[in-house]
Amino acid sequence: MRRFARRFPWLAFLIRSFVMFSAAFGGAYGFISASASPTAGYDPHAFAIGASFLFALACVALVTMSIRMRFLQKRMRKVSALNEALVDRNWELKEAEERARHLFEAQDDLIVIRDQAGRITYVNDAYCTLAETPRDALVGSAFELTVLEQGDSAHEPNGTSIHDQCIASATGPRWIAWREGMVRIDANRPAELQSVGRDVTDRTETERALSDARDHANAANRAKSRFLAMASHEIRTPLNGILGMSGLLLDTQLSPEQTTYTRAVKTSGESLLSLIEELLDYSKIEAGKIDLDYRPFALSTLIEDITELLAPRAQARDLEIAAYIDERLPLEVIGDSGRLRQVLLNLTGNAIKFTNKGGVAVIVEPGIWPNEISFIVRDTGIGIASDAQQRIFREFEQADERTARHFGGTGLGLSISERIVKRMNGRITLQSAPGIGSTFEVSIPLVASNDRAEAFLPPDLTGQSVMLVAPQSIETSLIARRLERWGAATCMVSDPEVALALMPERTWRAVLIDRALGADAFERLSERAIPHATQRIGLFTPAMRHELQPTATTGLTGYLIKPLRAASLAKLLDMPAHAQATIEETESTASEMTAGEGLSILVAEDNEINALLMRSLLTRLGHRTVVTTNGEQALESWLASDAAGTPFDLVLMDIQMPKLDGIETAKRIRAREAGQRVRRTPILALTANTLVEDRYACFEAGMDGFLLKPLDREKLEEALKHLATGRQLTV
Template sequence: MSPIPVEQMPFYLLGLAAVLLLGIEAWRRAAARARAHRDEIEILQTRIETLRDEKWAIAEREERYRDLVRAQGDLILRKDLQGRLTYVNDVFCDTFGRDRTEVIGHPFVPELPEGQRPRMLASFAGLATPPYRIRYDERTLTARGARWIAWEEFAIRDDDGKLIEIQAVGRDVTDRKETEERLAEALQQAKDANRAKSLFLATMSHEIRTPMNGVIGMTKLLLDTKLNPSQRSYAEAVRASGEALLNIINDILDYSKIEAGKVTLDEVSFDPRAVIESVAELLAPRAFDKNLEVVTEISPSVPRSILGDEARIRQILLNLAGNAIKFTVEGGVALRLLRAENGSGGRADLVFEVEDTGIGMDEQAREHIFDEFAQADQSHARRYEGTGLGLAITKRLAGAMGGRVEVESEQGRGSIFRVSMPLRRAIGESDAPFPAPLSGLRAIILNDHPLVGRALARAAEAAGAETHLVSGREALTAALRSAPADIFICPLDGAEGEGAALAAHARTLSPDIGTLLLLRPQDRARLDELTSGENAPFDGYLVRPVRAASLVARMTALRVRGWMPGAGAPETQDYEEGIAEEAAPPPLVAISPLTVLVAEDNEINALLTRTLLEHTGHEVRLARNGLEAVAALEADTDEEIDLVLMDLHMPGMDGFEATARIRGLETPHAHIPVIALTANAMADDRQACLDAGMDDYLSKPVAAEALSETLVRWAGRRSPCGGAPANASGEKANHA
């Protein structure tokens, strides 16, 4: 190679430099491309790793889903548009004993017991409308026999909302179905038992109330005759006991309503004082048999007329006071009537208290005493019998009337049951102060029994008297020597000995003092020797438990007759003669005499009804059963019979059938008023009578007032029931 001339060397070097520069640039670009490829490779490798992770996660989720489906106890299947199975889970295969390969691609309808129609859908017909799913139970034949399957079918849609498959999920609910069947069977048995109980109660009600009708009704007739005070007292006791038994029967019939919380309450005007005193008198014989005292204490602020359910309040008091007597061995029971401090305006919130000196209760017993079948003594050796339902019923009744029941008690120290009752004063009742007829009178009371002494003192003080309690002869002597007294009150026999001796001692110290004897009903035989004659130790007597009105009346009578110091002894007069001479029960309302056909199979009840009617001038015709009643109307061609009193339960033909026969007569008697006369007292009895074509309802025992009102209401009227047309004067019956 020839050397490069010197003059060309610069150009040569420049070319060489340019070549070097081009090579360096090419290398740089190649290096950049290499780096870019390397980065792309790293990104691809990262993406590949991510895809591998996602694939693994998807595989893991799929495996978890498969495990979940395999572990699922429900049957799962899917069907395509032609009803062919596209998927079934293992539970499906195990349940029906089929292999997956046998069923996929084929239609499926479960095999059912004979006589059942399949309900599983073979198309989308039932899933085309909201909520796009259906549920039903179906009894299906499986590899384990007939089983109840609860199916739920719903539509599967693609992203465009197009229906593509049906999915069905079934759950074996055989155990639930069997339980439901057993519960349904038990419920039916309970309903049957309840119907049997209702029938039993209705039957027993009729069988018991029928003779009770005779007892109470004939006793009322007896009370309308002339009786001496003792006879009247005995007859009143029979009447009160009969009515109490009747109330018990009514309570038993009403117990199912109490259990269900459906207690029917009446609001009538009544005197709460009379209620609490009558309860004490009713329970007094039971208390006296146990040598217990029963007293009543009534606050002067209690109004004499309030609005409420008198029968329910009486039932509450009977339960509480009866329990108190049962669980008291010595001492007594006090029934108190107080007025709550928060009563204002037209309200007269009252508090009824029943205090006893009985066995008491510990804290555990107090917590459960109002539970059903609970008693303070729950041991097997308990001395006190009873069902333990009384207090539970009491609490429910009080709650139904908006009240509440509380108890205070200590073991061995007695109990106080307190019932707070929100009530309203009757119209016209005010808070005006009560008169004080005993104002200025001083009485000494032997506190032989603290319950009795305190109760008498409070009653006398409420009427304006000044009272002084003494514990015995020495205290009586000191009281009479310290200040003169007008009246001395003591029991016949007490801890301080013969009451007559104490009365004589009081007269020795204060010759002009009046003396009153506290007498138990069974001691009436000694009245003549104790209150009659010039030397009789007592000027009068009060029967225990003493009513406040009787105490005030007796003390007032002594004052009015001048039995004050220095006035001389008055003639002895039995205060109870005033009671004996009270007006007889008001007669039936006077209406024109009617001819009444009485269909009654019980001779005593027939006699009672006949007597009530004949006493007011009505003519009575008797029929012993429904057949005779229908025959009597058919024979009454002159239409003399104006009204029929129809007993419901009679032999041969009962009152319902007889009424139907009467309504089918082709004579005007088809529209004769028929009044149901029955001892039944169930809630539906009245409506049943009206539905049977009767016009009104009288429940036995028949009260003279109720019978009078019924006769007045139907005299001269015709019944709208019956096949024959009513006459022009017929009126529509008032079934209200």
């Protein structure tokens, strides 16, 4: 009965209502009929009560039926609304299914669905077109496209498989990129494999063409590098003879005309060498072969070495050059000192080249970011126009054609410097105005080294007066700045007469006198009697120092060579006024060390001119030399000296030689030493090759260092000095 009521609620409701009404009506009718009977013993009161009860019962039944009717009407309206919603949803689903079907069919991508047995349950038109088979024939079959080549494959974390295939088609081979994954289309059916393929033939062919082009470019780049290395070697070898011989020729007695011609030859050779270096550096950077060697180095030593190296060039043009390193910076930092030196040499060298009067300052101070150091190169040169300030950082570009013709150069220096700075995670900026000068600022992150570097202790000049008598110049301002940082009350005077008048006025800790004031003014200031014990320190350029008469420095307690080193200035200021201390003592000591101690040196060099140059240079430095022309002779000479008990102190080995090259000769020497000898002979490579792999080959062969051709006389003397003092060779 309950099941019938749930299935037919309206009919069950009508039946219940009819039964209740019939029972109430029948009861009322029977009661009235019985009361109307003559024998019924009619009681009007009982009749009224019964009738009222029956009427109330009928009313309750009617009210109940009315409430149920209203409730059923609400339920019917809800059911009707739900039914309409279901009908609408059904239509939407049908439309979505139809759209999806049309979308699948309209897709250019291949779509195929297979059951777990590999039989096709659905394919779109694109797949049918590629397979050249109608849909009816494909559905239900295990058809597979013909695979010509299998490409790369991969799996995603969600289980999707990705792979490429080269498929045979009527139009030729086509590359298809497939994405395959399990999908459940019907809840009553197991999951099926859906494969979606996209034609990527054009992309694949483009990638392969790019790959082939990249391989060809890499091969061409390697060939270019080999060509540059070979060309560099072939150019450097005769250039070594030109520069070396012109240097030796300048040391002989020549007429003024011959000296001019010889210096022209040497200058031209140095210009050619600079051009080769820039081209090789640009080639390395372009090929991405710029490697950084991070090691601890002293900031002050690097900067002061650069200014001293470029000082002769600046002083030859009557220019000042000076350096200042802020005392707040760490003594040692970790970075590539070689590359930083290259950048600063380029910027400072350009500043000297484009400056006609005034000077160049190299200032090092903390940057705006933590662990950042700013290297500022400021000049008073011709300046750069605003429209050219970005252009000069491009390859083979200069400010204008007139500048290029007048000053020369390749236009590569700034481009190389900018790329090196960016490789070091730094930045390079420029501020310039025509006719005023330029300021290049290189900001690089350099972390302080944990090693404790030896540093000079700056003198405590707090409350003491120092007079600086010198023309207004870059070096003068930087010296005054340094003295003020040390606590001194610095008085800068450019007029000698004013300086003479001020000397007796107060107690001076020191008076610094610049020879640039003139010989007469310098002598009067150095000989002037001062009532208090005062240090008098002369400031000279190397040329001024050589021109001085011995009596010209008798009134001085010491002198310094410009550009000044902070340590040298501090050392003189710390000494008592009566102690005679000069840089000359240090220079003579260094000269004696450079001269060597009569080393026995074996030279392996196949070029006759370079061999003659090496013999002449080493003989002038006081060393004994044996010259061989190939690796076999060098090995024989080394073995003979070892057998005679007079081993060589050093071997200078050319890399490219006939019969036996320098690399193989060095290996054989090291092999003999490992088997028979205790003492290890230092070997330095003489090479015109500048590629990194050539340097690695030298070290792998057991060499201790290398000297680049054209041979730098100062580097050769430095290497011999290290050897003579028992220190490790680091050339």
